[in-house]
Amino acid sequence: MKSGCRKRKKTKTEAPPPEPFNEDLMIEILLKLPIKSVLRFKCLSKSWFSLISDPQFARIHFDAAAAPTYKLLNLVNESEAYAVDIESALCDVSAHAVSNIPVIARFDRYGDSLSVAGSCRGFLLLQCLFTDFVVWNPSTGIQKQIYYSNWYHLSGIGYDSLDDDFVVVTVTLRANKTVVRYFCLRTKCWSRVEYSVSYAEPKLELRNGEFLNGALHWIVKSADNLGCVLIGFDVREKRLLEIPLPNHLALFSKRSKIYYLKREFSITPQQQLKMNKKTLFVWM
């Protein structure tokens, strides 16, 4: 190996000096790296810094399937937060499984009242005492506060891929109508839509929407309080849809929770007849 290196160096002096990696090639390599390495390499030079800071790069890096990370965020207290990389945790690379991430700067101000109201594409939607929202990227530390003062029952954050815009959504369930308010991070303003349908509010723990196929989804009780329906708010078209649940689920899924498995839905009725005994329905 050593002698090989020396030999090659000799031939190299005869050949023209190697050209630096061009931008396309740098992107090719960066797309295969996890976010932690990419952030570190912002320090390499000014050109790498501007390349990595480009929002266009952030988008394609997130979309690149080569280096996805699944993280579990654990807010310990005002000064500690840990991101557990689920995949490396499973692979038992304990050194890389847990990383200390910068705690949101306003955490001390919000204190215990801060809670997670939704998540989408590496961003967390935090809420503070049912009033203001904070959109936070735990990896980069970037945060944006969104002022909000209306009462609501359901919340979530979705992503409009065509406009490359994040949309914060709240839903207020009234006796005779449903009010949807949404905030686009690009236009920075709230809009309001009213629907003449009505639903009853679900349990507190079911109020964060799941984002899938361009829409935020929640399970709510039907107006007659007999069964459940799945409602979705399309963040691109900005409209509310009702998705009928399979019959056998609609009746007893008042306490169901939605999870999604990659591209399909699953609905878990949280019937705790026995500890650890839950039924899981996968709905595709």
Add this chain to the structure above:
Amino acid sequence: MGERGEEWEAVMLRKAEEEESKAVKKVKLVTSDGVTMEVEISTVKEMETIQAFMNATDTDNSIIFPLPKVSSHILSRIMELMSGEYDQELVKRLSHEELKEICMVANYLNMKTLLHLTASAIANLIQNKSVEFVRHFFNIINDFTPEEEVQLRKTHEWAFEGVDED
């Protein structure tokens, strides 16, 4: 019977040779250090940059293609990787300089499989390395002032934890 069998064998052998020479068309690649390498046309199929040139010239005769950016050493390494069906073990045996050069050539010749393989290998290599290691690896000149760099490192402090020793 034995004599006839031998005769028949010889005919078949000649036939096979003829067919082989017909089927395997060769392309002559001239490297930066002036070496001419004759390679099979199937090899060149993966080199989309050359393929585009060949389609444009549309000739049946043997083609000479100059590669002023590729040394004979790197070209033979690429041939090894291709004939080894891009075995990861072969990639691991490459030196850092070879890996970088092959990656650049794969990009220049538009060889998709080779580009993916070498870019992944480089990503793997630098993933847990320090900023200093990666600067040295890519010959990057640090144009930040020391103050700017300290500030930047502070912004993403968590990204600097658990980095391998150089």
